[in-house]
Amino acid sequence: AILEKAEMVSNAKMERSTKSFNFAAYHDLETLYSFMDTLVASHPNLITKVHIGNSYENRPMYALKFSTGGVSRPAIWVDAGIHSREWVTQASAAWIANQIASNYGVDPSVTSLLGQMDIYLMIVTNPDGYVFTHTNNRMWRKTRSVNSGSSCRGVDPNRNWDAGFGGPGASKDPCSESYHGPYANSEVEVKNVVDLIMGHGNFKSFISIHSYSQLLMYPYGYTCTDIPDKSELHSVGTAAIKELTSLYNTIYQVGSICKIIYQASGGSIDWTYNIGIKYSFAFELRDTGYYGFLLPANQIIPTAEETWLGLKYIMEYVCNHPY
Amino acid sequence: MLCAHWSRLRRVSSRSCCATALRSTHSSTRLSSSPERIMKTFCSVWLLLSVVELSPAQEPPLACRGAAGPAPPQPETAEDMASTGDLEPTHYPARRAAQVALHYLNTRHGSPFRVFGLQQVHKASAEDVEAGGRKYKLDFSVTDWASGSAGPALRCSADVLFPRTERHSAPDVKLRCEALQQINRTVQEEEAFYQKHIPPDSAVSARDIPDSYGNMSEEMQPFWRLARVAASFIMLRESSENTEFNMVQMASVTQQESSEEQLMLEFVVLLHDLPSQEIVQWKLLASWSPDRGVRVLQTEWQPRCPHATKPPN
Numbered sequence: 001a002i003l004e005k006a007e008m009v010s011n012a013k014m015e016r017s018t019k020s021f022n023f024a025a026y027h028d029l030e031t032l033y034s035f036m037d038t039l040v041a042s043h044p045n046l047i048t049k050v051h052i053g054n055s056y057e058n059r060p061m062y063a064l065k066f067s068t069g070g071v072s073r074p075a076i077w078v079d080a081g082i083h084s085r086e087w088v089t090q091a092s093a094a095w096i097a098n099q100i101a102s103n104y105g106v107d108p109s110v111t112s113l114l115g116q117m118d119i120y121l122m123i124v125t126n127p128d129g130y131v132f133t134h135t136n137n138r139m140w141r142k143t144r145s146v147n148s149g150s151s152c153r154g155v156d157p158n159r160n161w162d163a164g165f166g167g168p169g170a171s172k173d174p175c176s177e178s179y180h181g182p183y184a185n186s187e188v189e190v191k192n193v194v195d196l197i198m199g200h201g202n203f204k205s206f207i208s209i210h211s212y213s214q215l216l217m218y219p220y221g222y223t224c225t226d227i228p229d230k231s232e233l234h235s236v237g238t239a240a241i242k243e244l245t246s247l248y249n250t251i252y253q254v255g256s257i258c259k260i261i262y263q264a265s266g267g268s269i270d271w272t273y274n275i276g277i278k279y280s281f282a283f284e285l286r287d288t289g290y291y292g293f294l295l296p297a298n299q300i301i302p303t304a305e306e307t308w309l310g311l312k313y314i315m316e317y318v319c320n321h322p323y
Numbered sequence: 324m325l326c327a328h329w330s331r332l333r334r335v336s337s338r339s340c341c342a343t344a345l346r347s348t349h350s351s352t353r354l355s356s357s358p359e360r361i362m363k364t365f366c367s368v369w370l371l372l373s374v375v376e377l378s379p380a381q382e383p384p385l386a387c388r389g390a391a392g393p394a395p396p397q398p399e400t401a402e403d404m405a406s407t408g409d410l411e412p413t414h415y416p417a418r419r420a421a422q423v424a425l426h427y428l429n430t431r432h433g434s435p436f437r438v439f440g441l442q443q444v445h446k447a448s449a450e451d452v453e454a455g456g457r458k459y460k461l462d463f464s465v466t467d468w469a470s471g472s473a474g475p476a477l478r479c480s481a482d483v484l485f486p487r488t489e490r491h492s493a494p495d496v497k498l499r500c501e502a503l504q505q506i507n508r509t510v511q512e513e514e515a516f517y518q519k520h521i522p523p524d525s526a527v528s529a530r531d532i533p534d535s536y537g538n539m540s541e542e543m544q545p546f547w548r549l550a551r552v553a554a555s556f557i558m559l560r561e562s563s564e565n566t567e568f569n570m571v572q573m574a575s576v577t578q579q580e581s582s583e584e585q586l587m588l589e590f591v592v593l594l595h596d597l598p599s600q601e602i603v604q605w606k607l608l609a610s611w612s613p614d615r616g617v618r619v620l621q622t623e624w625q626p627r628c629p630h631a632t633k634p635p636n
Contacts, residue, residue, distance in 0.1 A: 289569030
């Protein structure tokens with residue numbers, strides 16, 4: 001533990017500029033927030049930091065907005081780290097943020113995409129949980145809200161959305177890892193995102209990044225009934241996975257949440273789909289259970305690279321299929 | 324062994340881990356899932372201890388009745404996840420059954436230098452059988468995780484029977500893998516590892532492998548794999564159609580004395596159940612030698628009060 005702390009302190013010193021930010025390492029919240037500032041500072045005409053609200057413990061929640069102009073252009077939302085122990089997701093999102101920034105003006109498809117759409121990328125969607133995984137319990141998943149009448153804290157932020165809320169696939173028990181909370185959007189972390197999405201009004205895609213299991217999923221989780229757009233989303237997912245797999249042969253499966261992993265109510269992409277954001281997807285990144293949440297840092301960049309290919313495919317598709 | 328907060332909680336019945344867990348409205352009396360069974364055992368022991376220790380003036384806590392525990396994973400849905408007939412190989416019913424077969428494979432053929440992982444399910448079907456169980460037939464491929472993604476895939480077929488009994492009982496697995504005998508046995512590494520740690524003065528001890536950052540030293544890898552293989556005995560035994568277990572960390576390993584030409588190791592492992600997302604902690608005692616493979620001698624579930632920050636030692 002002492003060695004790790006020393007390592008982290010020295011990482012932080014090295015990471016003054018994004019060029020020396022070590023993408024192949026896991027960082028604490030402060031370092032990730034500082035990386036965001038550095039990224040914004042090096043791309044002032046492309047990226048702004050949007051303060052969408054504060055967490056339960058009053059930490060700021062930031063999304064990076066990639067935009068080349070316009071007013072409320074159609075937009076794509078990507079979030080990582082809503083479950084704080086899924087460390088490869090925050091780490092990959094940092095790499096992806098940097099990738100989008102570097103690709104703009106260089107890669108024709110990213111450049112063209114950003115000419116027509118905005119991208120919102122939230123690297124740490126559950127900052128309280130993330131800090132807790134560093135200071136106290138590496139396996140913490142939920143928010144850190146106090147549950148009245150219970151000594152157990154936290155609500156599963158991905159059971160707290162207003163879609164089949166409280167139904168099968170979430171727990172009523174505050175001590176449970178999948179506790180849905182007292183009511184939908186009770187968690188300020190969730191409410192902040194909901195308010196942003198609703199206030200903006202022009203999101204065309206919502207993509208949530210989790211780990212682990214190597215899956216690309218579409219709605220629904222709260223029911224196994226197929227969505228009307230199942231065919232299209234399944235084929236977009238299949239094509240995206242083909243791009244992902246092409247890099248390192250990492251095998252992913254595609255399907256609805258309910259069928260491929262488990263029935264789960266109150267999930268974010270069910271809510272976004274139901275309010276009309278058709279291209280709603282959730283990723284589960286590496287691996288399939290060997291290291292699980294404790295994925296070695298040397299797999300961060302390969303994971304981010306392959307995920308980026310899948311994500312890019314989806315974004316291009318969304319851009320090419322306005323609705 | 325007890326949670327740090329446990330002694331305080333005993334006197335606060337309404338706030339105990341047990342009581343909050345028991346507020347679940349799950350009404351079935353069938354203890355079909357292992358988290359429920361675990362909680363019931365925990366609650367029974369807890370209740371017993373509390374009753375013994377409390378003065379007459381204090382109320383015993385809520386009786387541990389019915390099922391309790393983390394969100395019972397949800398196959399009771401009327402949704403068409405009917406696990407009868409041909410199954411979609413990429414969907415969870417087939418994958419969970421294949422994972423059970425994997426645990427079985429690892430108990431039989433895992434070693435400090437070999438742990439198998441599921442690569443893909445090719446075909447799957449399920450049928451109800453007499454005596455109320457459900458049998459899955461699977462065709463799937465596995466890889467040896469220890470040799471990385473470069474390793475060859477082995478084709479396997481398995482019958483996995485999940486009994487439907489009042490109290491949970493372990494699934495039954497029949498397994499055949501092609502060319503199992505022919506894969507490179509890691510004899511030399513095993514022998515070297517054994518010779519290195521069998522001397523009486525060897526006292527290996529380590530915690531948190533891998534660490535939070537996923538770091539694991541070369542030296543610790545074989546111990547981690549042994550923990551994974553030993554944990555497979557537990558994961559196999561505790562599995563049902565509603566669980567999908569993986570080991571997420573070897574929380575500790577402590578070498579024990581042994582007079583029997585076996586490495587004797589006490590492990591504490593953290594298991595993750597995907598459907599409930601719960602982290603479950605087990606302590607176990609296992610032996611290993613190149614000749615006899617892994618044997619698990621004792622297992623002990625360790626309660627983790629969910630609000631505690633660190634698992635009890």
